[in-house]
Amino acid sequence: MKQAAAIVLVSMLFPSFALGQERTVALDAPLETTLGDAIDVLVTVTAAAGDDAAVPEQSFEPFEIISKKASVDPSPNGATQTFTFELQLLCFELGAHELGPIRVRITSAAGELVDIESNTASIEVRSVLANEPDPELKPASQPVTVEQDDYRLLIVLGALLALAIGALLAWLLMRWWQKRERAEPAPAPPPPPWDTALAELHALERERPAAISEGRTESWVDAVSDSIRVYLGRRFGFHGLESTTDEIAGALAETKSLRIAPEEAIGFLNQCDLVKFAKASLAEEASQALIENALGMVDRTRPESVAAAGGES
Numbered sequence: 001m002k003q004a005a006a007i008v009l010v011s012m013l014f015p016s017f018a019l020g021q022e023r024t025v026a027l028d029a030p031l032e033t034t035l036g037d038a039i040d041v042l043v044t045v046t047a048a049a050g051d052d053a054a055v056p057e058q059s060f061e062p063f064e065i066i067s068k069k070a071s072v073d074p075s076p077n078g079a080t081q082t083f084t085f086e087l088q089l090l091c092f093e094l095g096a097h098e099l100g101p102i103r104v105r106i107t108s109a110a111g112e113l114v115d116i117e118s119n120t121a122s123i124e125v126r127s128v129l130a131n132e133p134d135p136e137l138k139p140a141s142q143p144v145t146v147e148q149d150d151y152r153l154l155i156v157l158g159a160l161l162a163l164a165i166g167a168l169l170a171w172l173l174m175r176w177w178q179k180r181e182r183a184e185p186a187p188a189p190p191p192p193p194w195d196t197a198l199a200e201l202h203a204l205e206r207e208r209p210a211a212i213s214e215g216r217t218e219s220w221v222d223a224v225s226d227s228i229r230v231y232l233g234r235r236f237g238f239h240g241l242e243s244t245t246d247e248i249a250g251a252l253a254e255t256k257s258l259r260i261a262p263e264e265a266i267g268f269l270n271q272c273d274l275v276k277f278a279k280a281s282l283a284e285e286a287s288q289a290l291i292e293n294a295l296g297m298v299d300r301t302r303p304e305s306v307a308a309a310g311g312e313s
């Protein structure tokens with residue numbers, strides 16, 4: 001009875017001592033391995049529920065640790081839990097080597113740190129040549145011809161073919177672009193009839209002295225008359241050259257925008273017809289007056305806006 005009371009008293013004063021009976025560490029490792037091969041080692045820790053376990057940094061000489069994985073599984077009754085640490089080691093020294101003890105650090109739910117150690121394990125590291133009584137290097141082998149496909153020429157030819165096809169397509173595209181149907185530019189609007197008439201009459205004015213002296217009076221007067229007829233037709237909307245003087249008189253009589261009396265234009269044309277058909281003579285002064293009358297008639301029958309602007313078309 002006294003012994004049971006003592007155990008209860010110790011459990012109340014030192015809970016870690018009571019729980020310490022539940023914390024165990026077991027090391028499981030292979031008995032042998034080959035030099036340079038990875039060694040898989042399991043460290044199994046059983047601790048109370050709420051504890052946390054870890055394998056802290058420590059020396060494993062002559063082994064080197066290359067990886068570490070951890071997992072935890074609670075017990076069915078929930079009172080304990082099992083931590084499993086999968087360690088992967090390497091050893092580069094032949095012979096039998098002792099692994100462990102491996103130190104495990106446990107943190108209780110109350111924050112208490114406890115280090116416990118595992119058992120040890122003996123691992124024999126063997127050489128791959130251990131079964132050979134007198135291992136020696138193999139003699140040098142004879143060179144072996146290795147055939148390998150060489151596609152460099154094919155690649156170069158393919159690149160040249162691609163360039164040739166690209167150049168051909170570019171040339172065809174340029175030819176098509178040059179021969180494509182293009183919209184003809186809109187013709188420039190004809191100059192105003194008064195500008196054309198004034199230019200022709202000024203040219204005839206400069207030609208007048210030579211025409212009179214050479215006896216080409218009739219042809220010169222005919223050119224002045226044709227210039228006025230074309231101007232009047234284009235200005236007021238009828239065929240000036242194909243119309244007779246009487247027809248021109250009728251068309252001018254119906255024109256509302258005519259700024260001179262129709263009789264003035266008809267009288268000028270009759271004077272020109274008299275010289276042309278009746279072969280009447282024309283003196284120097286009369287020819288000068290004729291061309292001046294023609295110029296004045298065009299100037300006075302231009303639109304009012306053009307006349308007000310000083311003759312600009």
